[in-house]
Amino acid sequence: MSDLSIGLLLFVVFLMIVVAAFFASTETALMSLNRYRLRHKALSGHRSAKLAEKLLAHPDRLIGIILLGNTFANFAAASLVGSVGYRLYGETGFAVATLIASIVMFIVGDLAPKTYGALFPERLAYPSTWVYIVLNTLLYPVIWCANLISNSLLSLIGVTKKQTASHSLSSDELRTLVAEANSIIPRRHQRMLVSILDLEKTTVEDIMIPRNEIAAINAADEWDDMLEQLRSSPHTRLPVYDESLDNVIGMLHLKTVAQALAHGELNKEKLIELAKSREPFFVPAGTSLNTQLQNFQHHRRRIALIVSEYGDVQGLVTLEDLLEEIVGEFTTDPSAFHREIHAEPDGTYVVSGTVGIRTLNRTLGWDLPTEGPRTLNGLILEYLETIPEPGTALRLGNYAVDIMQIADNVVKMARIRVSGDTATKKH
DSSP, X not given: OTTSOHHHHHHHHHHHHHHHHHHHHHHHHHHXXXXXXXXXXXXXXXXXXHHHHHHHTSHHHHHHHHHHHHHHHHHHHHHHXXXXXXXXXXXXXXXXXXXXXXXXXXXXXXXXXXXXXXXXXXXXXXXXXXHHHHHHHHTHHHHHHHHHHHHHHHHTTTOOTTOOOOOOOOHHHHHHHHHHOTTTSOHHHHHHXXXXXXXXXXXXXXXXXXXXXXXXXETTSOHHHHHHHHHHOOOSEEEEEESEEEEEEEEEEHHHHHHHHHTTOOSHHHHHHHHHTSOOOEEETTOBHHHHHHHHHHHTOSEEEEEOTTSOEEEEEEHHHHHXXXXXXXXXXXXXXXXXXXXXXXXXXEEETTSBHHHHHHHHOOOOOOSSOSBHHHXXXXXXXXXXXXXXXXXXXXXXXXXXXXXXXXXXEEEEEEOOSOOOEEO
Protein backbone atom coordinates (compact mmCIF):
# COMPACT_ATOMS: atom_id res chain seq x y z
CA MET A 1 0.00 0.00 0.00
CA SER A 2 3.02 2.24 0.56
CA ASP A 3 3.76 2.10 -3.19
CA LEU A 4 0.37 3.61 -4.10
CA SER A 5 0.03 7.37 -4.50
CA ILE A 6 -1.95 9.31 -1.91
CA GLY A 7 -4.29 10.53 -4.64
CA LEU A 8 -5.14 6.98 -5.69
CA LEU A 9 -5.70 5.98 -2.06
CA LEU A 10 -8.08 8.91 -1.52
CA PHE A 11 -9.94 7.97 -4.70
CA VAL A 12 -10.41 4.43 -3.37
CA VAL A 13 -11.59 5.91 -0.06
CA PHE A 14 -14.17 7.93 -2.02
CA LEU A 15 -15.33 4.75 -3.76
CA MET A 16 -15.68 2.98 -0.41
CA ILE A 17 -17.82 5.84 0.91
CA VAL A 18 -20.06 5.53 -2.16
CA VAL A 19 -20.31 1.75 -1.63
CA ALA A 20 -21.18 2.22 2.04
CA ALA A 21 -23.79 4.86 1.14
CA PHE A 22 -25.30 2.47 -1.41
CA PHE A 23 -25.73 -0.34 1.08
CA ALA A 24 -27.02 1.95 3.82
CA SER A 25 -29.58 3.74 1.63
CA THR A 26 -30.87 0.63 -0.16
CA GLU A 27 -31.16 -1.31 3.08
CA THR A 28 -33.48 1.34 4.51
CA ALA A 29 -35.33 1.70 1.20
CA LEU A 30 -36.01 -2.03 0.85
CA MET A 31 -37.15 -2.38 4.45
CA SER A 32 -39.37 0.72 4.12
CA LEU A 33 -41.28 -0.50 1.06
CA ASN A 34 -45.03 -0.65 1.43
CA ARG A 35 -45.61 -4.40 1.25
CA TYR A 36 -49.13 -4.05 -0.17
CA ARG A 37 -48.06 -1.63 -2.89
CA LEU A 38 -45.08 -3.91 -3.61
CA ARG A 39 -47.41 -6.89 -3.93
CA HIS A 40 -49.72 -4.96 -6.26
CA LYS A 41 -46.82 -3.95 -8.51
CA ALA A 42 -45.46 -7.49 -8.57
CA LEU A 43 -48.86 -8.87 -9.58
CA SER A 44 -49.06 -6.18 -12.26
CA GLY A 45 -45.87 -7.50 -13.86
CA HIS A 46 -43.32 -4.99 -12.48
CA ARG A 47 -40.03 -6.94 -12.77
CA SER A 48 -38.14 -4.99 -10.11
CA ALA A 49 -41.04 -5.42 -7.70
CA LYS A 50 -40.95 -9.17 -8.29
CA LEU A 51 -37.22 -9.22 -7.53
CA ALA A 52 -37.77 -7.09 -4.41
CA GLU A 53 -40.39 -9.56 -3.18
CA LYS A 54 -37.98 -12.40 -3.81
CA LEU A 55 -35.25 -10.68 -1.81
CA LEU A 56 -37.54 -9.72 1.07
CA ALA A 57 -38.82 -13.28 1.28
CA HIS A 58 -35.39 -14.18 2.73
CA PRO A 59 -34.47 -11.18 4.89
CA ASP A 60 -31.59 -13.04 6.55
CA ARG A 61 -29.81 -13.40 3.21
CA LEU A 62 -30.48 -9.81 2.21
CA ILE A 63 -29.25 -8.43 5.54
CA GLY A 64 -26.19 -10.68 5.31
CA ILE A 65 -25.24 -9.22 1.91
CA ILE A 66 -25.80 -5.65 3.12
CA LEU A 67 -23.79 -6.08 6.32
CA LEU A 68 -20.98 -7.84 4.50
CA GLY A 69 -20.72 -5.09 1.90
CA ASN A 70 -21.11 -2.28 4.46
CA THR A 71 -18.54 -3.76 6.83
CA PHE A 72 -16.02 -4.22 4.03
CA ALA A 73 -16.53 -0.64 2.77
CA ASN A 74 -16.22 0.91 6.25
CA PHE A 75 -13.19 -1.15 7.19
CA ALA A 76 -11.42 -0.45 3.89
CA ALA A 77 -12.14 3.29 4.06
CA ALA A 78 -10.89 3.56 7.66
CA SER A 79 -7.74 1.58 6.88
CA LEU A 80 -6.90 3.60 3.79
CA VAL A 81 -7.50 6.96 5.49
CA GLY A 82 -5.40 5.87 8.44
CA SER A 83 -2.61 4.85 6.08
CA VAL A 84 -2.70 8.24 4.33
CA GLY A 85 -2.63 10.05 7.67
CA TYR A 86 0.29 8.00 8.92
CA ARG A 87 2.32 8.61 5.74
CA LEU A 88 1.76 12.36 5.99
CA TYR A 89 1.96 13.09 9.74
CA GLY A 90 2.99 9.89 11.50
CA GLU A 91 1.08 8.49 14.45
CA THR A 92 -0.71 11.79 15.13
CA GLY A 93 -1.88 11.93 11.52
CA PHE A 94 -3.10 8.33 11.78
CA ALA A 95 -5.26 9.11 14.85
CA VAL A 96 -6.67 12.35 13.41
CA ALA A 97 -7.35 10.79 9.97
CA THR A 98 -9.11 7.80 11.54
CA LEU A 99 -11.33 10.12 13.62
CA ILE A 100 -12.21 12.25 10.58
CA ALA A 101 -12.91 9.13 8.52
CA SER A 102 -15.28 7.82 11.21
CA ILE A 103 -17.23 11.08 11.25
CA VAL A 104 -17.42 11.26 7.46
CA MET A 105 -18.50 7.64 7.16
CA PHE A 106 -21.17 8.14 9.82
CA ILE A 107 -22.68 11.20 8.13
CA VAL A 108 -21.99 10.69 4.42
CA GLY A 109 -21.88 6.91 4.30
CA ASP A 110 -24.65 6.06 6.77
CA LEU A 111 -26.94 8.77 8.21
CA ALA A 112 -27.65 10.83 5.09
CA PRO A 113 -28.14 7.79 2.79
CA LYS A 114 -30.48 6.08 5.25
CA THR A 115 -32.54 9.24 5.61
CA TYR A 116 -32.81 9.51 1.84
CA GLY A 117 -33.76 5.84 1.59
CA ALA A 118 -36.51 6.29 4.18
CA LEU A 119 -37.92 9.32 2.32
CA PHE A 120 -37.80 7.82 -1.18
CA PRO A 121 -37.83 4.02 -0.76
CA GLU A 122 -39.17 3.08 -4.21
CA ARG A 123 -36.72 5.38 -6.00
CA LEU A 124 -33.80 3.41 -4.54
CA ALA A 125 -35.21 -0.03 -3.80
CA TYR A 126 -36.33 -1.12 -7.26
CA PRO A 127 -33.11 -0.30 -9.17
CA SER A 128 -30.97 -1.79 -6.38
CA THR A 129 -32.71 -5.17 -6.59
CA TRP A 130 -30.75 -6.02 -9.72
CA VAL A 131 -27.46 -5.41 -7.90
CA TYR A 132 -28.55 -7.52 -4.94
CA ILE A 133 -29.63 -10.41 -7.16
CA VAL A 134 -26.13 -10.49 -8.68
CA LEU A 135 -24.45 -10.20 -5.26
CA ASN A 136 -26.71 -12.91 -3.86
CA THR A 137 -25.50 -15.26 -6.59
CA LEU A 138 -21.81 -14.37 -6.26
CA LEU A 139 -21.69 -14.36 -2.46
CA TYR A 140 -24.14 -17.18 -1.80
CA PRO A 141 -21.60 -19.61 -0.22
CA VAL A 142 -20.31 -16.93 2.18
CA ILE A 143 -23.79 -15.69 3.06
CA TRP A 144 -25.06 -19.26 3.54
CA CYS A 145 -22.28 -20.05 6.02
CA ALA A 146 -22.76 -16.77 7.89
CA ASN A 147 -26.54 -17.29 8.12
CA LEU A 148 -26.07 -20.87 9.28
CA ILE A 149 -23.98 -19.66 12.22
CA SER A 150 -26.31 -16.71 12.90
CA ASN A 151 -29.50 -18.80 12.82
CA SER A 152 -27.88 -21.41 15.07
CA LEU A 153 -27.12 -18.74 17.65
CA LEU A 154 -30.68 -17.40 17.43
CA SER A 155 -32.12 -20.88 17.90
CA LEU A 156 -30.36 -21.01 21.29
CA ILE A 157 -32.73 -18.28 22.52
CA GLY A 158 -35.79 -19.83 20.87
CA VAL A 159 -35.92 -17.73 17.69
CA THR A 160 -36.49 -19.51 14.38
CA LYS A 161 -36.94 -18.38 10.78
CA LYS A 162 -40.56 -19.52 10.92
CA GLN A 163 -41.31 -16.77 13.42
CA THR A 164 -41.50 -14.09 10.74
CA ALA A 165 -43.39 -10.85 11.22
CA SER A 166 -46.95 -10.94 9.95
CA HIS A 167 -47.90 -8.27 7.44
CA SER A 168 -51.64 -8.96 7.60
CA LEU A 169 -53.88 -6.19 8.94
CA SER A 170 -56.53 -6.50 11.61
CA SER A 171 -59.93 -4.91 11.02
CA ASP A 172 -59.02 -1.98 13.30
CA GLU A 173 -55.73 -1.44 11.46
CA LEU A 174 -57.52 -1.63 8.12
CA ARG A 175 -60.07 0.90 9.39
CA THR A 176 -57.21 3.28 10.27
CA LEU A 177 -55.65 2.72 6.84
CA VAL A 178 -58.93 3.60 5.12
CA ALA A 179 -59.41 6.68 7.31
CA GLU A 180 -55.91 7.92 6.43
CA ALA A 181 -56.42 7.51 2.67
CA ASN A 182 -58.10 10.90 2.23
CA SER A 183 -56.20 11.83 -0.92
CA ILE A 184 -56.81 8.45 -2.59
CA ILE A 185 -60.33 7.38 -1.65
CA PRO A 186 -63.33 9.76 -1.89
CA ARG A 187 -64.90 10.62 1.45
CA ARG A 188 -68.17 8.83 0.63
CA HIS A 189 -66.33 5.67 -0.35
CA GLN A 190 -64.31 5.87 2.87
CA ARG A 191 -67.52 5.92 4.90
CA MET A 192 -68.84 2.93 3.00
CA LEU A 193 -65.64 0.92 3.53
CA VAL A 194 -65.57 1.73 7.24
CA SER A 195 -69.26 0.77 7.47
CA ILE A 196 -68.49 -2.61 5.92
CA LEU A 197 -65.74 -3.16 8.50
CA ASP A 198 -68.20 -2.17 11.26
CA LEU A 199 -70.72 -4.84 10.23
CA GLU A 200 -68.91 -7.32 12.45
CA LYS A 201 -69.30 -5.03 15.49
CA THR A 202 -72.94 -4.12 14.91
CA THR A 203 -75.80 -6.48 15.72
CA VAL A 204 -79.30 -6.84 14.28
CA GLU A 205 -80.67 -5.31 17.49
CA ASP A 206 -78.89 -2.05 16.66
CA ILE A 207 -80.85 -1.52 13.44
CA MET A 208 -84.05 -3.50 14.00
CA ILE A 209 -87.57 -2.14 13.84
CA PRO A 210 -88.76 -2.63 17.44
CA ARG A 211 -91.63 -4.99 18.19
CA ASN A 212 -94.18 -2.27 18.89
CA GLU A 213 -93.54 -0.70 15.46
CA ILE A 214 -93.73 -3.85 13.34
CA ALA A 215 -96.46 -3.62 10.73
CA ALA A 216 -98.13 -7.03 10.79
CA ILE A 217 -101.52 -8.60 10.16
CA ASN A 218 -103.43 -10.41 12.88
CA ALA A 219 -105.15 -13.48 11.40
CA ALA A 220 -107.78 -13.20 14.14
CA ASP A 221 -108.96 -9.75 12.98
CA GLU A 222 -112.10 -9.16 10.99
CA TRP A 223 -111.72 -9.47 7.22
CA ASP A 224 -112.61 -5.80 6.63
CA ASP A 225 -109.91 -4.71 9.07
CA MET A 226 -107.38 -6.94 7.33
CA LEU A 227 -108.30 -5.51 3.93
CA GLU A 228 -107.94 -1.96 5.20
CA GLN A 229 -104.50 -2.76 6.57
CA LEU A 230 -103.48 -4.24 3.21
CA ARG A 231 -104.70 -1.14 1.36
CA SER A 232 -102.85 1.31 3.64
CA SER A 233 -99.62 -0.65 4.08
CA PRO A 234 -96.52 0.95 2.51
CA HIS A 235 -94.69 -2.38 2.71
CA THR A 236 -94.59 -5.19 0.16
CA ARG A 237 -94.04 -7.94 2.76
CA LEU A 238 -95.95 -8.30 6.02
CA PRO A 239 -95.74 -10.84 8.84
CA VAL A 240 -99.00 -12.59 9.63
CA TYR A 241 -99.56 -13.76 13.21
CA ASP A 242 -102.30 -15.44 15.19
CA GLU A 243 -103.36 -13.42 18.26
CA SER A 244 -99.78 -12.67 19.38
CA LEU A 245 -96.73 -11.47 17.48
CA ASP A 246 -94.84 -14.31 19.17
CA ASN A 247 -96.94 -16.68 17.07
CA VAL A 248 -96.06 -15.66 13.51
CA ILE A 249 -97.58 -18.10 11.03
CA GLY A 250 -95.98 -16.79 7.84
CA MET A 251 -94.87 -13.90 5.64
CA LEU A 252 -97.29 -12.36 3.18
CA HIS A 253 -96.05 -10.88 -0.10
CA LEU A 254 -98.48 -8.31 -1.51
CA LYS A 255 -97.67 -9.46 -5.04
CA THR A 256 -99.35 -12.81 -4.34
CA VAL A 257 -102.27 -10.94 -2.75
CA ALA A 258 -102.67 -8.85 -5.92
CA GLN A 259 -102.62 -12.00 -8.06
CA ALA A 260 -105.31 -13.65 -5.92
CA LEU A 261 -107.38 -10.46 -6.07
CA ALA A 262 -107.07 -10.34 -9.87
CA HIS A 263 -108.43 -13.90 -10.09
CA GLY A 264 -111.26 -13.12 -7.67
CA GLU A 265 -109.92 -15.64 -5.13
CA LEU A 266 -108.99 -13.30 -2.30
CA ASN A 267 -110.67 -13.98 1.03
CA LYS A 268 -109.52 -14.48 4.60
CA GLU A 269 -108.80 -18.18 4.20
CA LYS A 270 -106.84 -17.56 0.99
CA LEU A 271 -104.87 -14.78 2.68
CA ILE A 272 -103.85 -17.04 5.54
CA GLU A 273 -102.99 -19.80 3.06
CA LEU A 274 -100.75 -17.42 1.12
CA ALA A 275 -99.06 -16.32 4.34
CA LYS A 276 -98.39 -19.90 5.46
CA SER A 277 -96.81 -20.74 2.11
CA ARG A 278 -93.86 -18.57 3.11
CA GLU A 279 -92.42 -19.54 6.49
CA PRO A 280 -91.06 -16.74 8.69
CA PHE A 281 -87.31 -16.40 8.99
CA PHE A 282 -86.10 -16.08 12.59
CA VAL A 283 -82.64 -14.99 13.76
CA PRO A 284 -81.36 -14.76 17.34
CA ALA A 285 -80.72 -11.43 18.97
CA GLY A 286 -77.04 -10.52 18.99
CA THR A 287 -76.40 -11.76 15.44
CA SER A 288 -73.80 -9.53 13.79
CA LEU A 289 -74.78 -7.70 10.62
CA ASN A 290 -71.98 -9.44 8.76
CA THR A 291 -73.46 -12.82 9.65
CA GLN A 292 -76.98 -11.63 8.95
CA LEU A 293 -76.01 -10.44 5.48
CA GLN A 294 -74.71 -13.94 4.77
CA ASN A 295 -77.94 -15.39 6.19
CA PHE A 296 -80.00 -13.27 3.82
CA GLN A 297 -77.89 -14.41 0.89
CA HIS A 298 -77.91 -18.08 1.86
CA HIS A 299 -81.64 -18.31 2.56
CA ARG A 300 -82.63 -15.85 -0.20
CA ARG A 301 -84.69 -13.78 2.22
CA ARG A 302 -85.18 -10.05 2.69
CA ILE A 303 -86.88 -9.93 6.09
CA ALA A 304 -85.99 -11.62 9.38
CA LEU A 305 -87.72 -11.59 12.77
CA ILE A 306 -85.39 -11.18 15.73
CA VAL A 307 -86.09 -13.38 18.74
CA SER A 308 -84.72 -13.24 22.26
CA GLU A 309 -83.22 -16.16 24.16
CA TYR A 310 -86.74 -16.91 25.40
CA GLY A 311 -88.16 -17.10 21.89
CA ASP A 312 -90.06 -13.80 22.05
CA VAL A 313 -90.08 -11.59 18.97
CA GLN A 314 -88.08 -8.46 19.71
CA GLY A 315 -88.10 -6.78 16.33
CA LEU A 316 -87.70 -7.05 12.59
CA VAL A 317 -84.73 -6.42 10.31
CA THR A 318 -84.77 -6.07 6.54
CA LEU A 319 -82.12 -6.34 3.88
CA GLU A 320 -82.72 -2.66 3.04
CA ASP A 321 -81.96 -1.66 6.65
CA LEU A 322 -78.73 -3.61 6.50
CA LEU A 323 -77.66 -2.10 3.17
CA GLU A 324 -78.37 1.38 4.53
CA GLU A 325 -75.75 0.70 7.20
CA ILE A 326 -73.22 0.51 4.35
CA VAL A 327 -74.35 3.06 1.77
CA GLY A 328 -76.44 5.38 3.95
CA GLU A 329 -80.06 6.37 3.53
CA PHE A 330 -81.58 6.11 0.07
CA THR A 331 -82.45 9.81 -0.08
CA THR A 332 -80.65 13.14 0.09
CA ASP A 333 -83.41 14.99 1.97
CA PRO A 334 -82.70 14.72 5.74
CA SER A 335 -86.31 15.61 6.59
CA ALA A 336 -87.49 12.62 4.58
CA PHE A 337 -85.14 10.08 6.15
CA HIS A 338 -87.57 9.02 8.87
CA ARG A 339 -91.08 9.88 9.84
CA GLU A 340 -89.85 10.02 13.44
CA ILE A 341 -87.50 12.95 12.73
CA HIS A 342 -88.93 16.38 11.89
CA ALA A 343 -86.73 19.42 11.23
CA GLU A 344 -88.19 22.66 12.59
CA PRO A 345 -87.60 26.18 11.14
CA ASP A 346 -85.81 27.29 14.33
CA GLY A 347 -83.09 24.65 13.83
CA THR A 348 -84.45 22.15 16.36
CA TYR A 349 -85.63 18.62 15.66
CA VAL A 350 -88.80 16.99 16.96
CA VAL A 351 -87.90 13.35 17.38
CA SER A 352 -89.90 10.28 18.33
CA GLY A 353 -88.62 8.51 21.42
CA THR A 354 -88.59 5.19 19.59
CA VAL A 355 -86.09 6.31 16.96
CA GLY A 356 -82.75 4.51 17.16
CA ILE A 357 -79.61 6.30 18.37
CA ARG A 358 -77.67 4.97 15.38
CA THR A 359 -80.39 6.28 13.07
CA LEU A 360 -80.13 9.76 14.61
CA ASN A 361 -76.34 9.77 14.36
CA ARG A 362 -76.31 8.54 10.77
CA THR A 363 -79.17 10.73 9.57
CA LEU A 364 -78.19 14.01 11.23
CA GLY A 365 -74.44 13.53 11.68
CA TRP A 366 -74.71 13.53 15.47
CA ASP A 367 -72.53 11.67 17.96
CA LEU A 368 -74.91 10.49 20.65
CA PRO A 369 -73.51 7.52 22.64
CA THR A 370 -74.30 4.12 21.12
CA GLU A 371 -72.75 1.85 23.73
CA GLY A 372 -75.84 1.63 25.96
CA PRO A 373 -79.52 2.03 25.06
CA ARG A 374 -80.48 1.73 21.41
CA THR A 375 -83.34 4.26 21.31
CA LEU A 376 -83.70 7.91 22.28
CA ASN A 377 -86.27 6.92 24.91
CA GLY A 378 -83.86 4.41 26.43
CA LEU A 379 -81.03 6.96 26.45
CA ILE A 380 -83.19 9.56 28.20
CA LEU A 381 -84.50 7.11 30.81
CA GLU A 382 -80.99 5.82 31.52
CA TYR A 383 -79.72 9.37 31.97
CA LEU A 384 -82.57 10.58 34.20
CA GLU A 385 -83.00 7.26 36.04
CA THR A 386 -86.70 8.02 36.33
CA ILE A 387 -89.79 8.43 34.15
CA PRO A 388 -89.80 12.14 33.24
CA GLU A 389 -92.78 14.48 33.03
CA PRO A 390 -93.61 16.54 29.93
CA GLY A 391 -91.59 19.76 30.05
CA THR A 392 -88.52 18.10 31.59
CA ALA A 393 -85.29 19.44 30.10
CA LEU A 394 -81.90 17.77 30.09
CA ARG A 395 -78.64 17.88 28.23
CA LEU A 396 -77.04 14.84 26.62
CA GLY A 397 -73.51 15.96 25.81
CA ASN A 398 -73.91 18.72 23.24
CA TYR A 399 -77.64 18.14 22.74
CA ALA A 400 -80.32 20.01 24.68
CA VAL A 401 -83.44 17.83 25.01
CA ASP A 402 -86.95 18.96 25.99
CA ILE A 403 -89.50 16.24 26.72
CA MET A 404 -92.72 17.03 24.83
CA GLN A 405 -94.91 13.96 25.29
CA ILE A 406 -95.01 10.95 27.65
CA ALA A 407 -97.34 7.97 27.24
CA ASP A 408 -97.31 4.51 28.81
CA ASN A 409 -94.10 5.37 30.69
CA VAL A 410 -92.34 6.00 27.38
CA VAL A 411 -90.98 9.23 25.91
CA LYS A 412 -93.09 9.67 22.80
CA MET A 413 -91.76 13.00 21.54
CA ALA A 414 -88.78 15.20 22.37
CA ARG A 415 -87.38 18.40 20.96
CA ILE A 416 -83.59 18.42 20.46
CA ARG A 417 -81.30 21.37 19.86
CA VAL A 418 -77.61 21.02 19.09
CA SER A 419 -75.57 22.95 21.65
CA GLY A 420 -71.96 23.28 22.70
CA ASP A 421 -72.54 23.65 26.43
CA THR A 422 -71.42 21.16 29.02
CA ALA A 423 -73.70 18.41 30.22
CA THR A 424 -76.24 19.43 32.85
CA LYS A 425 -79.63 18.20 34.00
CA LYS A 426 -82.71 19.96 35.31
CA HIS A 427 -86.35 19.20 36.10
